[in-house]
Amino acid sequence: MKIVLRWMLASAMVFAGVSHMFWARKEFQAQVPDKVSEVTGIDKDGVVLASGVVEIMLGSALVLFPKDRRRVGRILAAFFVAIFPGNIAQYTQKRDGFGLDSDTKRLARLFFQPMLVAWALWSTSRSRV
DSSP, X not given: OHHHXXXXXXXXXXXXXXXXXTTTHHHHHTXXXXXXXXXXXXXXXXXXXHHXXXXXXXXXXXXXXXXXXXXXXXHHHHHHHHHHHHHHHHHHTTOOOTTOOSHHHHHHHHTHHHHHHHHHHHXXXXXXX
16 A cells, blocks of 8 residues: 555656646746745746756655655655745735635645645555564
């Protein structure tokens, strides 16, 4: 079961990363807090493209480096934590994106991020024998 869920997560990450670069760039820009551009000097589109590359790399690493899967899982979990402020910004600044066009939907989305963290950690943890 862990293998299937790890592959599903890997596929979702690669898909999300590719979507950052093509059809969903504007949607992802709604999740980039204004402070990120101010602090880094990188515009929102650049942040979206860079995070897309990272998502493709992490998703690929989940399946290409099975001996390092626990490390990759921890890095992916940390990535999910690192991008969480973007979800908070989308909620607090009432930015629409990905069908999250109400406060209720944007708030519900915030509770999904911890599940992604848990998914990354559990699917890459050692199996008990």
